[in-house]
Amino acid sequence: MKEQLQKDFDNTIKNLTLSQKDIEIKKFYLDNFINKGFPNRKEEDWKFSDLNQIIKKNIGELSFYSDYASTNKVDTSVFVDGLEHNKIVFINGRIEKIDFDYEKKDQIEIIDQSETINKFNNNSSLSDLNSAFTNKSFKIVVKEDYQLTKPLIIYHTTNSKIWSKNINLRLNFELYENSSLRLIDLFRDTSEKNFLNIFYNFDLKENSVLKNYKLDKFENKNIKYSFNNIEQDKNSISETFILSSGSNFFKNEINCNLKGEYSSAFVNGIFSINSNKLHEIRTIINHLTENTKSYQLIKSVLEDSSRAVYQGKIFVNSKAQKTDGYQLSKAILLNKDSEFNAKPELEIYADDVKCSHGSASGSLNEDSIFYLMSRGLNYQQSRELLINGFLLDVVEKITDPEVKNLIKNMIGIKE
């Protein structure tokens, strides 16, 4: 893999206009990655999902170079109907379109950061890989007191032109005081056997609100890793919703630093997976100052021989008195081969806190099914009704009504 990396790296650099110093930095990250390789089971964070093995098994040899010279045609049929929105379109990792038609132009700034290296506050090998190979990276700034009127949808589309490729994306967001952004990440793939490695960084200033919805609904054979780093100032709110369903493997990581008083973070997630998929959500909520709050709810429905993993950590440092942290994960195993693993973790150094977690996994309640069947539903209907109700609980946590409806339609939950 080493020669491949080196060769692809040289090709990537050729197409960028970087200063000698920046090339050195990128080289540094490349060397870091070559040293560490893809994360494996030996690392505590990857204990339940050995990425190295998964890539070997599903993809085999990866190539890291993508030719971004030619444009791809944007297929408008993938766009979401019935919801007016701003768009960013990635096709095979290349940004094809950035469009903020519904917003005041002077309130949103898009800064091309492709030619500056910005360090990412994470020293995992995947962030090294990302730093070494990201081609285009943008920073999106929402100015003071501006609330976007329409949500922003980022389309992550891939098509059959790529095969066994590693795609690295990076976006930075900065939300100034009193601003707000609704962001939907929509994954649409018609490709197979690629590895997407996505890093987002969010900087939330005072009183700002971020709502991020990650929707991996459509069946595909790709492998995905996404990392969100969220820095929160006073009074800011972040809401993250993850629908983890379509890809062969998807690991979502959320790292949230509650740095300002009265800031709060919400993470809600659904695993709805089948066949032999493996999906994981890992959250780390760092309560770093007084009076911060976090709430997490993860529900899983597992069919066939699918496996879901939830690793959630609440960290409270000794300054963070009056912290309120809550975490709950529930899983329904529908098949004897399905598996649910959880590692809910509390690390607490302050005494005046209220932190709790709960985790439950098991089968569908036969009593409830019997009840419904005695009321005239057949087995299949009863089962669906129970599962819908189980998942609806999470969807109802979404605070934005438009997006909530979109997601309900997408997973086919009716009320």
Added chain:
Amino acid sequence: MDNRQKEIDNLKDYKYGFTTDIENTRAPKGLNEDVIKFISNIKKEPQWMLDFRLKAFERFKQLKEPSWQKPKYPKINYQDLYYYSAPKSMKDKPTNLDDLDPKLLETYKKLGIPLQEQKRLNGIAVDAVFDSVSVATTFREELTKQGIIFCPISEAIQNHPELVKKYLGSVIPLTDHFFATLNSAVFTDGSFAYIPEGVRCPMELSTYFRINASNTGQFERTLIVADKGSYVSYLEGCTAPMRDENQLHAANVELVALDDAEIKYSTVQNWYPGDKDGKGGIYNFVTKRGLCKGKNSKISWTQVETGSAITWKYPSCILKGDNSVGEFYSIAITNNHQKADTGTKMIHLGKNTKSKIISKGISAGFSDMTYRGLVDISSKATNSNNYTQCDSLLMGNKCGAHTVPYIKNKNSESNIAHEATTSKISEEQLHYCQQRGLSAEEAVGLIVNGFCKEVLQQLPMEFAVEAQKLVGISLEGSVG
């Protein structure tokens, strides 16, 4: 009230901190094949036992000391320890209590275990382990009548080799992990209990461990086998003198429960915890594992952990037999600079297996406490259940409380439920108690006892009283 205060004052510092001035026989310092042969020789062990030890030692040489745990400690120089230390008077083992060195009897009297009187009182059968050897076992004749074997493991190796051979290392294999393997190579003594088929052990069996000599590690080994349909309740208590250096205690405890058998294992661990600044104290790195081998068997662990500078142990149950039950009740209290990383593992292999975990952690001062647990329901363990509850209480903002459960469910017809909370003693509760005339300290004691009640209830009566006091004493000075 005055009496209670006096009692607390008496106990305020570690009351078991005295040393007994007694002549010792020691193995040469260090860890090598010769030392192992020395231990085996002095115990007059058969060849198979020596082979067992040497095999473990071979394996040990390849193992690395683990480092994933939360409490870090300075590197232990395993060559700088004595692996065997025994009171000289034990060289020719006394046959009954009257021949025992009076100094030893005195020591156990000070510890509150008057071996002589025990003979007359109808209560608990005690096996007392002093440094590396078992010094006295009481009530032997009575137990023998029922066919129960309760003796030091070194005697069992000679008198009941067929049982020891069959079960030793069957739950904790030679190759298990660093400290367990070290124990297999150098273990010196411990207790052995065998309860024959259908016998309900008429009294509590108990071992009292005492580290006396300096610079020694204590490596004891306990093996309890409950044959079909039998029942036994076993208690374990531990103390050590106050010393500035850290001492290592790496024991192995193996339990085997056959069909319909039940073993109840209770520990009140009160090793010397080190002084207020965290100097000295025992490193308590213990491997405890129970195997529910037969159908309908049950193993229940209860532990009250108040001592040791570092406690690092996970009493576990392997639920192999169908319908077997594993239970774990724990109170862990850390104060000053103590550290604890403890919890349990419940491995469900058989059908209809059930496990329950109740863990209460209290940290005060500058201490750090971690609950780490594993619940693993394998794909064959149909219709199994686990319930876990771990609560932590924090006193002050210089201490830490952590919860790290690993939950693995591979069976769709099995259920796992896990709950954990972390909080402090609520102001309202304190206020309520104080309003009714209790001082702040008493109020905290009362609330903490209530917090621990679920676990304390599981202890045999004699221990429950001691443990309740211990809970109060361990938290002394942490309020206000």
